[in-house]
Amino acid sequence: MSINRISLYHLETLVWIGRLGTFAAAAKQLNTTQPTISARISELETRLGATLFQRNGRLMTLTPAGRLLLREYLPIWEQLQGALLRAAGFDHLSGVMRIGAGEIAAVICLPQLVATMKNRWPELTFEIDIQLTAQLIQGLLAGKIDVAFAAGPVAHPALLATPIGTVELCWVASPSVAERMGEVEGKAPVSLWSLPSHSPIHHMMKTALQGAFIHPPSIGLCSNVRMIIDILKVGEGFALLPKPMITRELEERSLVEVLAHNRVEPLMFHLVVRAGDNDPAVQQMLLLSRDIRF
Known part of the structure; x- marks a missing residue:
């Protein structure tokens, strides 16, 4: 030896x-x-x-x-x-920090967090990749990204997930579709739109509809929340979406809430890093994430 x-x-x-x-x-x-x-x-x-x-x-x-x-x-x-x-010392952070985020987190909390870090450490550069949660986890495990803002539960022995807040979800449709859904008894002849099947929201949507009177004839899949919103606004189907991303549409009434009786639990978000990663930029992001407000 x-x-x-x-x-x-x-x-x-x-x-x-x-x-x-x-x-x-x-x-x-x-x-x-x-x-x-x-x-x-x-x-x-x-x-x-x-x-x-x-x-x-x-x-x-x-x-x-x-x-x-x-x-x-x-x-x-x-x-x-x-x-x-x-x-x-932590006073002179520099280099490239690779961040993975879902579209929801990227809209709601990531801009302010990146701006705070950039203001404090001007020499720190960011590379941001927008992906679904399953892809973010694979990216972390493969060493392709340093931190991930992920929706839903994350359980892996090589990863550390820190809860950073919840987002309210609601069923929405255009006013015309909402009217049709209210008129038809026992079945709504409108299609349902969702994020892909491996996303946490898709799973929550399927679970919430089990045993409900709503039986959509089809489920359309789209990996982009903003595109789903635009599809709904032109009168095609309904969807379960994060409420902070449709605040303007609800205020303008281009979208309205439906299925008020079928509430869904808020979606928890986590900041996920590799277990034991002591990179100073990663550690600082973990600290700053405690101040995130959804």
């Missing part, structure tokens, strides 16, 4: 493979190549005299020895990261 020849980069590589699950994702996170990652792990295993990973298709699964090493080293690694960050 040659533990005196084990370097910090060997152990950092172990941490990121353990978190992200593949050599390719770890290579992207560490800004290196997959062969380099593979070589580091091979060196680490040789010097420890133990097998740390088993290949399961594309995924790399920790062995019992690998899990033990990661569990015992991770607190040390986090302490070291914290010490280095404190030594560097």
